[in-house]
Amino acid sequence: MPIFIQCNMKVCVYAIAKNESKFVTRWVNSMREADEITVLDTGSDDDTVKLLQECGVRVESAVLRPFRFDKARNMALDMVADDADICVCTDLDEVFVPGWRAAMEKAWRDGVKTLKYRYTWSFSEDGREGYVFWIGKTHARHGFRWVHPVHEVLEYECGQPPQAYAVGVQLNHYPDASKSRGSYLPLLELSVEERPYDDRNVHYLGREYMYYGMYDKAIETLKRHLTLPSATWADERAASMRYISRCYLALGNMEEGEKFALRAAAEAPYTRESWVDAAKMYITLKDWYGVCFCASKALAIKDRSMSYINEPDAWGYSPYDCLSVALYYLGDYKSALDAVDKAISLSPNNARLVDNRRLIADKLN
Numbered sequence: 424m425p426i427f428i429q430c431n432m433k434v435c436v437y438a439i440a441k442n443e444s445k446f447v448t449r450w451v452n453s454m455r456e457a458d459e460i461t462v463l464d465t466g467s468d469d470d471t472v473k474l475l476q477e478c479g480v481r482v483e484s485a486v487l488r489p490f491r492f493d494k495a496r497n498m499a500l501d502m503v504a505d506d507a508d509i510c511v512c513t514d515l516d517e518v519f520v521p522g523w524r525a526a527m528e529k530a531w532r533d534g535v536k537t538l539k540y541r542y543t544w545s546f547s548e549d550g551r552e553g554y555v556f557w558i559g560k561t562h563a564r565h566g567f568r569w570v571h572p573v574h575e576v577l578e579y580e581c582g583q584p585p586q587a588y589a590v591g592v593q594l595n596h597y598p599d600a601s602k603s604r605g606s607y608l609p610l611l612e613l614s615v616e617e618r619p620y621d622d623r624n625v626h627y628l629g630r631e632y633m634y635y636g637m638y639d640k641a642i643e644t645l646k647r648h649l650t651l652p653s654a655t656w657a658d659e660r661a662a663s664m665r666y667i668s669r670c671y672l673a674l675g676n677m678e679e680g681e682k683f684a685l686r687a688a689a690e691a692p693y694t695r696e697s698w699v700d701a702a703k704m705y706i707t708l709k710d711w712y713g714v715c716f717c718a719s720k721a722l723a724i725k726d727r728s729m730s731y732i733n734e735p736d737a738w739g740y741s742p743y744d745c746l747s748v749a750l751y752y753l754g755d756y757k758s759a760l761d762a763v764d765k766a767i768s769l770s771p772n773n774a775r776l777v778d779n780r781r782l783i784a785d786k787l788n
Contacts, residue, residue, distance in 0.1 A: 432508040432531065434524055435459040435564075439495045440475070442467045443515040445599070447474040450515045456524035457511065463499035465490065471515075490606070496569040503564060509538075510567075512560040518595045526591035527561065536584035537562040537577065540592035545735065549772065553735035555727065558594070559586060572617070573610035574627050607631060622654035626663055638670040645670075658732045661691035665700045672707060680704060688717070695724040699737040702745040714749035718742045740766040744776065747783070756786040 436457040441464065443450075454460050459481070464472050466486040475482045483502060487495055496512065503510055509527060513519075523540075530538055538561040545553035562577055562584070570578045611628045618624060629645035632638075645663040648654050654663075664687035672680035684704040688697040698721035705713035721742040727733050747762035763780045770776060 432528055433458050433504065433506060434509045434511065434527065435461065435503045435507040436511045436513060437461045437463075437499045437503050438513050438515055439463045439465055439492075439499050440467065440471055440515050441465045442469045442471060443599075444470040444474055446515040446597075447471060447478065449518060450513075451475070451478040451480060453518040454511075454513070456519075456521070459504055459507070461499065461502040462515075463495060463502060465495055491572040491610070493569040493571050493575040496575060500567070500569070505564065507564040510562055510564055512562075513594070514596075516596060516598050518597065520593040520595070523592045523594075527589050529591075530587045530589040532587060534585050535563075535587045536566070536579065537586045538589045538592075539586060539729075540589040540594060541729075542594045542596065544596045544731075545598070546595075547735070547739075551739075551769075554731070554733070555735075556731040556733060557588070557729040558731075561589070571614045571621075571624060573607055573614060574624065576623075608635065620651060620653065622648055622651045623659075625651065626654070626659055629663060630666055633666050633670055636673075638674050641670045642667050657691045658694060658728065658730055661687040661694060661697050662732050664690060665697060668700060668704060672704060677708060681708065688720075692720075693724060694728065694732065695721045695742070696732065696734050696737040698724070699734075699742050699745070702742065702749075706745060706748060709752075711749040711752045714745050715753070718746040718749065722746070740769040740773065740776065743769070744779075747779065751779075751783055751786075756783055759783050760787065 434457045436454045436459070440462050451460065460479070461481045462475055464482055464484045466484070472482050472484065481502070485498060500510065500512070509531060527538055537559050539557045539559040540561070541555065542558040543552050543555050547553055559577070566580045566584070567577050569575045608631050611624065611631050614624045615621070615628050625644060625648040629641050629648055632641035632644055645667050648663050649660060654660060664683045668680045668683035668687065671683060681704060684701045688701050691697055698717045702714050702717035702721060705717060721737065727738055743762045743766035747759045747766060750759035750762060760780065760783045763776060763783055767773065767776045767780060
Protein backbone atom coordinates (compact mmCIF):
# COMPACT_ATOMS: atom_id res chain seq x y z
CA MET A 424 0.00 0.00 0.00
CA PRO A 425 1.49 3.40 -0.94
CA ILE A 426 2.15 6.01 1.74
CA PHE A 427 0.69 9.44 0.98
CA ILE A 428 2.39 12.62 2.18
CA GLN A 429 0.15 15.65 2.33
CA CYS A 430 1.37 18.84 0.65
CA ASN A 431 0.45 22.47 1.21
CA MET A 432 -0.65 21.82 4.75
CA LYS A 433 -1.91 24.59 7.00
CA VAL A 434 0.06 24.66 10.25
CA CYS A 435 -1.31 26.66 13.19
CA VAL A 436 0.30 27.35 16.55
CA TYR A 437 -1.87 28.09 19.58
CA ALA A 438 -1.02 28.90 23.21
CA ILE A 439 -2.28 30.31 26.49
CA ALA A 440 -0.45 33.11 28.26
CA LYS A 441 -0.44 35.27 31.36
CA ASN A 442 2.23 37.89 32.09
CA GLU A 443 4.70 36.53 29.54
CA SER A 444 5.97 39.84 28.12
CA LYS A 445 9.62 38.89 28.58
CA PHE A 446 9.14 35.86 26.29
CA VAL A 447 6.88 37.25 23.56
CA THR A 448 9.42 38.31 20.93
CA ARG A 449 11.54 35.16 21.26
CA TRP A 450 8.49 32.90 21.16
CA VAL A 451 6.88 34.56 18.14
CA ASN A 452 10.15 34.45 16.19
CA SER A 453 10.39 30.74 16.96
CA MET A 454 6.82 30.09 15.80
CA ARG A 455 6.92 32.10 12.54
CA GLU A 456 7.22 28.95 10.42
CA ALA A 457 3.49 28.45 11.11
CA ASP A 458 0.75 29.89 8.91
CA GLU A 459 -1.18 31.21 11.90
CA ILE A 460 -0.36 32.01 15.55
CA THR A 461 -3.13 32.51 18.11
CA VAL A 462 -3.00 33.12 21.86
CA LEU A 463 -5.60 33.12 24.61
CA ASP A 464 -4.48 35.57 27.30
CA THR A 465 -5.86 34.59 30.70
CA GLY A 466 -5.49 37.88 32.55
CA SER A 467 -2.13 39.54 31.96
CA ASP A 468 -1.51 42.85 33.69
CA ASP A 469 1.78 43.51 31.85
CA ASP A 470 2.45 44.18 28.13
CA THR A 471 1.89 40.60 26.95
CA VAL A 472 -1.22 41.32 24.87
CA LYS A 473 0.15 44.53 23.37
CA LEU A 474 3.45 42.91 22.37
CA LEU A 475 1.74 39.87 20.86
CA GLN A 476 -0.54 42.05 18.78
CA GLU A 477 2.41 44.15 17.60
CA CYS A 478 4.03 40.89 16.42
CA GLY A 479 0.95 40.03 14.36
CA VAL A 480 -0.47 37.40 16.71
CA ARG A 481 -4.24 37.09 17.02
CA VAL A 482 -5.09 37.43 20.72
CA GLU A 483 -8.28 36.94 22.69
CA SER A 484 -8.63 37.45 26.44
CA ALA A 485 -10.57 35.52 29.07
CA VAL A 486 -10.22 35.38 32.84
CA LEU A 487 -11.15 31.92 34.13
CA ARG A 488 -12.37 31.57 37.69
CA PRO A 489 -11.52 29.05 38.90
CA PHE A 490 -8.60 28.60 36.53
CA ARG A 491 -8.09 25.24 34.85
CA PHE A 492 -5.39 24.50 32.28
CA ASP A 493 -7.62 22.16 30.27
CA LYS A 494 -10.41 24.71 29.92
CA ALA A 495 -7.93 27.44 28.94
CA ARG A 496 -6.26 25.26 26.31
CA ASN A 497 -9.61 24.19 24.87
CA MET A 498 -10.62 27.84 24.53
CA ALA A 499 -7.31 28.53 22.77
CA LEU A 500 -7.87 25.54 20.48
CA ASP A 501 -11.32 26.88 19.59
CA MET A 502 -9.57 29.99 18.22
CA VAL A 503 -7.64 27.94 15.65
CA ALA A 504 -8.85 28.07 12.05
CA ASP A 505 -11.30 25.31 11.24
CA ASP A 506 -9.34 24.29 8.13
CA ALA A 507 -6.01 23.82 9.93
CA ASP A 508 -4.24 20.55 9.15
CA ILE A 509 -1.70 20.56 11.98
CA CYS A 510 -2.30 22.25 15.36
CA VAL A 511 0.80 22.90 17.45
CA CYS A 512 0.24 23.70 21.13
CA THR A 513 3.14 25.41 22.89
CA ASP A 514 3.78 27.77 25.79
CA LEU A 515 5.45 31.15 25.53
CA ASP A 516 8.51 30.00 27.48
CA GLU A 517 9.23 27.37 24.80
CA VAL A 518 11.31 27.70 21.64
CA PHE A 519 11.45 25.52 18.53
CA VAL A 520 14.77 24.92 16.82
CA PRO A 521 14.42 26.25 13.23
CA GLY A 522 13.21 23.75 10.65
CA TRP A 523 10.51 22.30 12.87
CA ARG A 524 7.69 22.78 10.37
CA ALA A 525 9.38 20.85 7.56
CA ALA A 526 10.15 17.99 9.96
CA MET A 527 6.52 17.89 11.12
CA GLU A 528 5.20 17.90 7.57
CA LYS A 529 7.54 15.07 6.65
CA ALA A 530 6.23 12.98 9.56
CA TRP A 531 2.57 13.86 8.93
CA ARG A 532 1.81 10.94 6.63
CA ASP A 533 -1.63 9.79 5.61
CA GLY A 534 -3.76 8.88 8.62
CA VAL A 535 -1.54 10.50 11.29
CA LYS A 536 -3.50 12.40 13.94
CA THR A 537 -0.81 13.39 16.43
CA LEU A 538 2.96 13.82 16.53
CA LYS A 539 5.59 13.25 19.20
CA TYR A 540 8.91 15.08 19.18
CA ARG A 541 11.95 15.69 21.37
CA TYR A 542 11.46 18.12 24.26
CA THR A 543 14.11 19.51 26.60
CA TRP A 544 12.24 20.61 29.70
CA SER A 545 15.25 21.95 31.61
CA PHE A 546 18.89 22.90 31.26
CA SER A 547 21.68 23.00 33.82
CA GLU A 548 23.57 26.20 34.61
CA ASP A 549 26.36 25.23 32.20
CA GLY A 550 23.84 24.74 29.38
CA ARG A 551 23.71 20.94 29.46
CA GLU A 552 20.35 19.30 28.90
CA GLY A 553 18.48 18.28 32.02
CA TYR A 554 15.07 16.64 31.73
CA VAL A 555 14.62 15.37 28.16
CA PHE A 556 11.68 13.37 26.84
CA TRP A 557 9.29 13.16 23.88
CA ILE A 558 5.95 14.97 24.02
CA GLY A 559 2.83 14.90 21.87
CA LYS A 560 1.17 18.33 21.84
CA THR A 561 0.74 18.50 18.06
CA HIS A 562 -2.47 17.12 16.60
CA ALA A 563 -5.15 17.25 13.93
CA ARG A 564 -7.69 20.07 14.13
CA HIS A 565 -10.75 17.97 14.91
CA GLY A 566 -11.53 15.21 17.39
CA PHE A 567 -9.25 16.41 20.22
CA ARG A 568 -9.94 18.08 23.57
CA TRP A 569 -7.72 18.80 26.55
CA VAL A 570 -8.57 17.10 29.87
CA HIS A 571 -7.44 17.49 33.52
CA PRO A 572 -7.21 20.74 35.51
CA VAL A 573 -3.38 20.53 35.50
CA HIS A 574 -0.83 18.26 33.78
CA GLU A 575 -3.44 18.35 31.06
CA VAL A 576 -3.33 15.91 28.16
CA LEU A 577 -5.04 15.57 24.80
CA GLU A 578 -7.94 13.17 24.63
CA TYR A 579 -9.12 11.85 21.27
CA GLU A 580 -12.81 11.20 20.77
CA CYS A 581 -12.20 7.94 18.88
CA GLY A 582 -9.86 6.16 21.30
CA GLN A 583 -6.14 6.01 20.60
CA PRO A 584 -5.19 8.30 17.69
CA PRO A 585 -2.67 7.20 15.05
CA GLN A 586 0.62 8.90 15.90
CA ALA A 587 4.07 9.38 14.43
CA TYR A 588 7.46 10.54 15.69
CA ALA A 589 8.67 13.77 14.12
CA VAL A 590 12.40 13.12 14.10
CA GLY A 591 14.32 16.37 13.80
CA VAL A 592 11.84 18.51 15.74
CA GLN A 593 13.39 19.97 18.90
CA LEU A 594 11.43 22.07 21.39
CA ASN A 595 13.30 23.74 24.25
CA HIS A 596 11.77 24.97 27.49
CA TYR A 597 13.22 27.98 29.33
CA PRO A 598 10.90 28.42 32.33
CA ASP A 599 10.46 31.55 34.39
CA ALA A 600 11.88 30.53 37.77
CA SER A 601 10.09 33.43 39.47
CA LYS A 602 6.66 31.96 38.71
CA SER A 603 5.04 29.97 41.50
CA ARG A 604 3.86 26.36 41.18
CA GLY A 605 1.56 26.99 44.13
CA SER A 606 -1.60 26.29 42.14
CA TYR A 607 -0.44 22.85 41.01
CA LEU A 608 -1.16 20.93 44.23
CA PRO A 609 -4.83 21.98 44.63
CA LEU A 610 -5.40 21.46 40.90
CA LEU A 611 -3.87 17.98 41.11
CA GLU A 612 -6.07 17.18 44.11
CA LEU A 613 -9.06 18.34 42.07
CA SER A 614 -7.93 16.25 39.11
CA VAL A 615 -7.75 13.09 41.24
CA GLU A 616 -11.10 13.94 42.84
CA GLU A 617 -12.64 14.15 39.37
CA ARG A 618 -10.98 10.99 38.08
CA PRO A 619 -9.92 8.93 41.10
CA TYR A 620 -8.87 5.93 39.00
CA ASP A 621 -6.67 7.84 36.56
CA ASP A 622 -3.31 6.26 37.38
CA ARG A 623 -1.24 9.03 35.81
CA ASN A 624 -2.78 11.79 37.93
CA VAL A 625 -2.59 9.74 41.13
CA HIS A 626 1.12 9.27 40.43
CA TYR A 627 1.58 12.99 39.80
CA LEU A 628 -0.29 13.89 42.99
CA GLY A 629 1.88 11.56 45.08
CA ARG A 630 4.99 13.06 43.53
CA GLU A 631 3.72 16.58 44.28
CA TYR A 632 3.12 15.65 47.92
CA MET A 633 6.74 14.43 48.05
CA TYR A 634 7.98 17.75 46.61
CA TYR A 635 6.08 19.56 49.37
CA GLY A 636 7.61 17.35 52.08
CA MET A 637 4.20 15.83 52.85
CA TYR A 638 5.79 12.39 53.10
CA ASP A 639 2.98 10.42 54.76
CA LYS A 640 0.42 11.64 52.20
CA ALA A 641 2.90 10.98 49.40
CA ILE A 642 3.44 7.38 50.56
CA GLU A 643 -0.30 6.76 50.87
CA THR A 644 -1.05 8.23 47.44
CA LEU A 645 1.82 6.53 45.63
CA LYS A 646 0.95 3.16 47.16
CA ARG A 647 -2.60 3.66 45.90
CA HIS A 648 -1.17 4.32 42.45
CA LEU A 649 0.51 0.92 42.55
CA THR A 650 -2.82 -0.79 43.30
CA LEU A 651 -4.74 0.71 40.38
CA PRO A 652 -5.59 -1.83 37.63
CA SER A 653 -4.50 0.62 34.93
CA ALA A 654 -1.09 1.28 36.54
CA THR A 655 0.76 -1.20 34.35
CA TRP A 656 3.61 0.90 32.93
CA ALA A 657 6.72 -0.44 34.65
CA ASP A 658 8.72 2.80 34.33
CA GLU A 659 6.07 4.85 36.13
CA ARG A 660 5.46 2.14 38.72
CA ALA A 661 9.19 2.09 39.45
CA ALA A 662 9.14 5.88 39.80
CA SER A 663 6.35 5.62 42.39
CA MET A 664 8.43 3.05 44.28
CA ARG A 665 11.48 5.32 44.16
CA TYR A 666 9.48 8.24 45.52
CA ILE A 667 8.07 6.05 48.29
CA SER A 668 11.64 5.05 49.15
CA ARG A 669 12.73 8.69 49.31
CA CYS A 670 9.83 9.52 51.59
CA TYR A 671 10.58 6.66 53.97
CA LEU A 672 14.25 7.63 54.09
CA ALA A 673 13.28 11.24 54.84
CA LEU A 674 11.11 9.93 57.69
CA GLY A 675 14.02 7.85 59.04
CA ASN A 676 12.48 4.48 58.15
CA MET A 677 15.55 2.93 56.56
CA GLU A 678 14.12 -0.58 56.29
CA GLU A 679 11.11 0.49 54.19
CA GLY A 680 13.31 2.91 52.27
CA GLU A 681 15.62 0.08 51.24
CA LYS A 682 12.74 -2.23 50.41
CA PHE A 683 11.07 0.19 47.99
CA ALA A 684 14.35 1.26 46.38
CA LEU A 685 15.08 -2.37 45.56
CA ARG A 686 11.51 -2.95 44.41
CA ALA A 687 11.93 -0.09 41.95
CA ALA A 688 15.13 -1.60 40.55
CA ALA A 689 13.40 -4.97 40.19
CA GLU A 690 10.32 -3.40 38.54
CA ALA A 691 12.30 -1.58 35.85
CA PRO A 692 15.91 -2.81 35.90
CA TYR A 693 16.58 -1.18 32.53
CA THR A 694 16.08 2.34 33.96
CA ARG A 695 19.22 4.06 35.19
CA GLU A 696 17.12 6.18 37.57
CA SER A 697 16.16 3.15 39.68
CA TRP A 698 19.77 2.07 40.16
CA VAL A 699 20.98 5.60 40.98
CA ASP A 700 18.29 5.97 43.64
CA ALA A 701 19.31 2.60 45.08
CA ALA A 702 22.99 3.65 45.08
CA LYS A 703 22.13 6.84 46.97
CA MET A 704 20.04 4.85 49.41
CA TYR A 705 23.01 2.59 50.15
CA ILE A 706 25.23 5.63 50.68
CA THR A 707 22.78 6.67 53.40
CA LEU A 708 23.13 3.17 54.89
CA LYS A 709 26.94 3.22 54.41
CA ASP A 710 26.71 -0.08 52.55
CA TRP A 711 29.66 0.53 50.21
CA TYR A 712 29.42 -2.78 48.35
CA GLY A 713 25.74 -2.08 47.72
CA VAL A 714 26.64 1.36 46.37
CA CYS A 715 29.25 -0.11 44.01
CA PHE A 716 26.83 -2.71 42.71
CA CYS A 717 23.98 -0.27 42.07
CA ALA A 718 26.15 2.50 40.61
CA SER A 719 27.81 0.00 38.26
CA LYS A 720 24.40 -1.30 37.15
CA ALA A 721 23.34 2.29 36.45
CA LEU A 722 26.44 3.06 34.39
CA ALA A 723 25.96 -0.08 32.32
CA ILE A 724 22.71 1.43 30.97
CA LYS A 725 23.68 3.63 28.04
CA ASP A 726 20.39 4.52 26.36
CA ARG A 727 18.22 7.25 27.84
CA SER A 728 14.49 6.62 27.51
CA MET A 729 12.16 8.92 25.58
CA SER A 730 9.64 9.16 28.44
CA TYR A 731 9.21 11.87 31.08
CA ILE A 732 10.38 9.41 33.75
CA ASN A 733 14.05 9.97 32.96
CA GLU A 734 15.87 12.29 35.37
CA PRO A 735 18.93 14.42 34.57
CA ASP A 736 20.60 13.48 37.83
CA ALA A 737 20.87 9.86 36.72
CA TRP A 738 22.44 10.89 33.41
CA GLY A 739 24.85 13.38 34.91
CA TYR A 740 27.64 13.04 37.44
CA SER A 741 25.70 11.25 40.21
CA PRO A 742 26.41 7.58 39.40
CA TYR A 743 30.16 8.29 39.10
CA ASP A 744 30.01 10.35 42.29
CA CYS A 745 28.33 7.51 44.20
CA LEU A 746 30.87 5.03 42.86
CA SER A 747 33.86 7.20 43.79
CA VAL A 748 32.61 7.65 47.37
CA ALA A 749 32.05 3.92 47.84
CA LEU A 750 35.43 2.98 46.34
CA TYR A 751 37.16 5.50 48.59
CA TYR A 752 35.68 3.93 51.71
CA LEU A 753 36.56 0.48 50.40
CA GLY A 754 40.19 1.60 50.04
CA ASP A 755 40.38 1.39 46.24
CA TYR A 756 41.75 4.90 45.83
CA LYS A 757 42.94 4.50 42.23
CA SER A 758 39.51 3.44 40.99
CA ALA A 759 37.88 6.09 43.18
CA LEU A 760 40.05 8.74 41.54
CA ASP A 761 39.07 7.55 38.07
CA ALA A 762 35.37 7.66 39.02
CA VAL A 763 35.53 11.14 40.54
CA ASP A 764 37.39 12.44 37.48
CA LYS A 765 34.51 11.21 35.31
CA ALA A 766 32.05 12.89 37.67
CA ILE A 767 33.97 16.17 37.45
CA SER A 768 34.00 16.00 33.66
CA LEU A 769 30.20 16.11 33.82
CA SER A 770 30.06 18.82 36.50
CA PRO A 771 33.33 20.79 36.35
CA ASN A 772 32.19 23.58 38.67
CA ASN A 773 31.08 21.27 41.48
CA ALA A 774 33.18 22.31 44.48
CA ARG A 775 32.35 19.18 46.48
CA LEU A 776 33.57 16.89 43.71
CA VAL A 777 36.80 18.89 43.42
CA ASP A 778 37.33 18.61 47.18
CA ASN A 779 36.63 14.88 47.01
CA ARG A 780 39.23 14.49 44.28
CA ARG A 781 41.83 16.28 46.39
CA LEU A 782 41.07 14.00 49.33
CA ILE A 783 41.32 10.86 47.19
CA ALA A 784 44.52 12.01 45.47
CA ASP A 785 46.14 12.63 48.87
CA LYS A 786 45.63 8.96 49.67
CA LEU A 787 47.64 8.01 46.58
CA ASN A 788 50.61 10.25 47.44
